[in-house]
Amino acid sequence: MRSIFTLLMITSLVYFYVHNNAPDYQTSTVLAKELEIIEVDFDSKATNGSPLVFGGAQTPEITDQAGWDAIADAGVTVIRKGFLIENILQGDITVESYKNNVSNIQDPSNWNLNSIEHIKNVYQNAKNRNIKVIGVVAYMPEWLGYSGKYSIPSDWGVFFDIVKKTYRIYRPYIDYIEIWNEPDNKNFFNINNSKLSRHEAYTKMFSVAAEAIRSVDKEENDNRLIPIIGPAAAQPEKTDILDHLITNVPSTLLNGISLHSYDKDEPSWYTFKKVLERENLDLPIFIDEWNESSEYKANPYIYSNLAIPYTGTKLISFLKGGVAAANYYSMSLYDPYNPIKNEDVFGFYVRRNDKVELLPQGKTWKLLSVTLALGKGQSEIYQTNSDNTPSLGFVNMKGERGIIISNEKSTKEVLINLKNLPDSGTSTIKAYQASSESDGQSLTCSKSVSVRDGAVQFTVQVPENSVVGIVIEPLKINVETIKNVLGLTTKVDCIIK
Structure with a gap:
């Protein structure tokens, strides 16, 4: 009984911490002046x-x-x-x-x-x-x-x-x-x-x-x-x-x-x-x-x-x-x-x-x-606003929303702006990449973010000669989430900033 109570307490604390410390859509707009912005509007499907x-x-x-x-x-x-x-x-x-x-x-x-x-x-x-x-x-x-x-x-x-x-x-x-x-x-x-x-x-x-x-x-x-x-x-x-x-x-x-x-x-x-x-x-x-x-x-x-x-x-x-x-x-x-x-x-x-x-x-x-x-x-495919960086937004057959970015040039950071997401509140962003260091299947890292009015912003580091895939999904409290929040994850140098 005590272990169940302890788990519930930890879960509540984690949710409170994530919800109140996740990157804020409103406060991250200052970065837009310094970084390339790639925006996806999930209310405007381009094609299948x-x-x-x-x-x-x-x-x-x-x-x-x-x-x-x-x-x-x-x-x-x-x-x-x-x-x-x-x-x-x-x-x-x-x-x-x-x-x-x-x-x-x-x-x-x-x-x-x-x-x-x-x-x-x-x-x-x-x-x-x-x-x-x-x-x-x-x-x-x-x-x-x-x-x-x-x-x-x-x-x-x-x-x-x-x-x-x-x-x-x-x-x-x-x-x-x-x-x-x-x-x-x-x-x-x-x-x-x-x-x-x-x-x-x-x-x-x-x-x-x-x-x-x-x-x-x-x-x-x-x-x-x-x-x-x-x-x-x-x-x-x-x-x-x-x-x-x-x-x-x-x-x-x-x-x-x-x-x-x-x-x-x-x-x-x-x-x-x-x-x-x-x-x-x-x-x-x-x-x-x-x-x-x-x-x-x-x-x-x-x-x-x-x-x-x-x-x-x-x-x-x-x-x-x-x-x-x-x-x-x-x-x-x-x-x-x-x-x-x-x-x-x-x-x-x-x-x-x-x-x-x-x-x-x-x-x-x-x-x-x-x-x-x-x-x-x-899948459903969504255009991005970028003419400089090959990219697209998507909703796959599982209903997951995300963005793909391809980069043949030197490593760079871009500001991602996702609009008209179906869920608000705390969500998890998962990053995967195909590169000299990553196989395209292993989770590179994950971060928790706060989605406000169906919108969220975050920065992503896109390595040279790589393709980066991002999936955003509602927060799920599990062991991996707790490790990420408490800084116990073994993943370092997360490409999501």
Whole structure:
């Protein structure tokens, strides 16, 4: 009985102390003259944030289960991977032999089953970890194309049949399907000998593939229509392919617009968005590949701490822009010294002493997707008033309110002003950070503040090359709170001032 009374007394004293000693919104305004102010008004929602912005293009090898576990633990929510159609129909095949069904070649059981099983295993690895899948219809069997695997089919009927049967195989595993990759890039879309312009050729390819896909959906009759997206443009500042596509393809076949963002300022989708607005179309936008550069060379924005604020700033832009999904290139093993595969200069994790370690950008994913729960479900996104510091306000699926700040420059302090919070009284501010010193998941520190009339101010130190996430919640009296108030916490140098 005495211990219960003592606990109640301590709890009451702690609450009294916190309530009367928490930083005061009214008295901290003097700091505004000296610090940059970042303000969030939680009464003015800008858009909804999609959990699928924490995606990736390409994947770990199917045998690298530790790599798969690492990207899942980091909060990767979707992967993009092609069907690799060019690999499943190889050998002594011609258009005529396929049309005449020589050796029963039209039966998928006579195709390259190893290649088919490989892609199925990739998709299954994702599904086993609740990671969604964007499948890509690409590329062309060389015997079917006019000029190799990146070219136009010489027979559209054969192409229709192959897409239909391939889609049926992979349909149970995929959530979205994209038609081709970078048709505005001659290296991936060769129109030689087709007698079609580039935009005509892509529209034809999209239409035939989409009709094949929808024919399977109709035959399956399970009320499942997988969204079809395109054009996966490499140069979204040019709109000729998109213009021709949206004016010649029925809206029932085009369910989303996709593009790539390499070496581009955001919003890289601005020009595409203007086309959609002009045509009065409300279609989701997918950034299905992005990175600082597409060049195959060692890049500090991939392997150094610069990757933390770089990816943080990008993800903030995608969330503020209401992007449906975004796929970082790439989610594979980073192995730049591998002489066999030059794409290994891209990646998301490394292997040291036979152990998997995330590259620095993995901390950004952990912070935003997992710790702040923005990858767990749809969120509400709020603009800030800052033009100098990448930042946003959010309400996650758990109802937690907070703010994210990305900083590539030297360490600085900013004054945070949160308005129209739902609760007044004493609240707890919890700080997390992705940086050279912090993993994005561990609590950096917490402070108690007094919320007056739904508003609160406090200062935050944002380290160089970091992303800081702040969550504010009503005060909860527990052992950790008592330790913080009485100065017994083991955390020092709290970034909240």
